Amino acid sequence: MEPDFSPLAEFLGDEFDGYLISADGGDSNQLYLSGFDAPDPYVTLYTPEGIHLLVSTLEFGRAKKESRADTVSRLSDYDYRDKHAEHGAVVGKAKTVAAFLADHEVDSLAVPADFPLGTADGLRDEGVAVEAETDDVLTNIRAVKTDEEVEHVHAAQDANEAAMRAAEGLIRDADVADDGTLTHEGDPLTSERVREEIEVTLLRHGCALDETIVACGADAADPHDRGSGPLRADEPVIIDIFPRDKETKYNGDMTRTFVKGEPSPEIREWFDLTEEAFEAALDAVEPGATGADVHDAVCDVYEAAGENTLRADPSAETGFIHSTGHGVGLDVHELPSLSPSGEELRPGHVITIEPGLYDPDVGGVRIEDLVVVTEDGYENLTEYPVELVVE
Numbered sequence: 408m409e410p411d412f413s414p415l416a417e418f419l420g421d422e423f424d425g426y427l428i429s430a431d432g433g434d435s436n437q438l439y440l441s442g443f444d445a446p447d448p449y450v451t452l453y454t455p456e457g458i459h460l461l462v463s464t465l466e467f468g469r470a471k472k473e474s475r476a477d478t479v480s481r482l483s484d485y486d487y488r489d490k491h492a493e494h495g496a497v498v499g500k501a502k503t504v505a506a507f508l509a510d511h512e513v514d515s516l517a518v519p520a521d522f523p524l525g526t527a528d529g530l531r532d533e534g535v536a537v538e539a540e541t542d543d544v545l546t547n548i549r550a551v552k553t554d555e556e557v558e559h560v561h562a563a564q565d566a567n568e569a570a571m572r573a574a575e576g577l578i579r580d581a582d583v584a585d586d587g588t589l590t591h592e593g594d595p596l597t598s599e600r601v602r603e604e605i606e607v608t609l610l611r612h613g614c615a616l617d618e619t620i621v622a623c624g625a626d627a628a629d630p631h632d633r634g635s636g637p638l639r640a641d642e643p644v645i646i647d648i649f650p651r652d653k654e655t656k657y658n659g660d661m662t663r664t665f666v667k668g669e670p671s672p673e674i675r676e677w678f679d680l681t682e683e684a685f686e687a688a689l690d691a692v693e694p695g696a697t698g699a700d701v702h703d704a705v706c707d708v709y710e711a712a713g714e715n716t717l718r719a720d721p722s723a724e725t726g727f728i729h730s731t732g733h734g735v736g737l738d739v740h741e742l743p744s745l746s747p748s749g750e751e752l753r754p755g756h757v758i759t760i761e762p763g764l765y766d767p768d769v770g771g772v773r774i775e776d777l778v779v780v781t782e783d784g785y786e787n788l789t790e791y792p793v794e795l796v797v798e
Contacts, residue, residue, distance in 0.1 A: 442475030501529020563659035566612035598634035620647035627771035662775035698749015
């Protein structure tokens with residue numbers, strides 16, 4: 408199933424002839440629009456009549472086979488080397504792209520807000536009107552997933568669950584040293600060792616990741632602290648894994664909180680309360696609700712229990728100090744947002760639900776699942792159990 412680019416055509420209207428991206432395949436909008444991934448920058452032109460690529464000779468054959476483009480052209484078709492030699496890299500590229508645009512009868516362009524300035528100025532010098540759009544048109548289109556995209560996210564989440572099982576297994580099988588630290592096969596069980604196990608497991612499932620959170624005790628009180636050093640018994644360990652499938656490029660995202668031993672009464676209370684907030688958020692997910700509605704459902708639970716939130720105190724440093732969730736797809740953080748400014752939820756939105764509580768004097772607790780909004784509610788793409796104590 409191909410994405411529906413009609414909203415992009417509607418955005419262009421009578422004002423623009425086309426939409427142009429100049430970036431490598433690491434740019435998610437470029438990857439999405441072209442259906443092609445390359446390590447070096449290339450050009451994708453969208454017009455209501457079709458999608459057209461301008462690539463190096465090196466990528467020409469692969470782009471013709473793998474991309475969703477209607478036409479694929481080479482830089483050499485427009486004498487790029489001669490233009491580069493005569494005018495330099497920036498102007499030479501702009502003159503090459505301008506010739507490519509002329510072949511597609513494009514005189515006016517909308518471009519992403521982060522479009523290369525030198526290329527934009529060079530195109531203007533060649534008589535092409537270029538205007539940066541700030542409506543995040545493609546990002547909004549990407550937010551609504553096709554059935555195939557949901558399957559890609561689900562597959563990444565399945566790999567994620569395998570990695571979480573491996574991480575939990577290390578903690579469950581650990582021994583407790585006299586000083587309260589966890590050990591595994593005679594060595595200290597550290598955040599770094601657990602991350603290694605997560606990364607190896609993900610590689611075996613065709614996924615990779617740049618960062619993983621394995622944070623214990625006070626480290627877990629900072630939602631984005633990656634964690635370091637030995638893990639300890641009776642203290643919460645937050646594990647947040649967000650892998651990317653190496654083939655499809657779609658992401659998963661999941662968080663669990665584990666305690667090896669006996670959690671403090673406050674951590675147990677926090678966990679139960681966070682699970683209640685988590686369920687309240689899920690109950691609020693449906694088409695037509697907003698991300699703000701879901702976020703409010705979490706804040707209502709926490710505030711009713713006397714816990715602090717950013718909604719109640721925008722300067723809060725403890726309590727519930729982040730949004731409830733975000734979209735997941737080609738980027739691990741994308742639209743829609745489940746926050747005070749969260750937009751309307753639509754079928755096909757894939758979102759995280761991740762309430763949590765944090766205090767350096769106590770530690771932290773977070774629970775996160777990945778769900779897709781459906782016509783009548785949601786489907787949870789996560790099957791991993793929610794349990795605090797590992798034994």
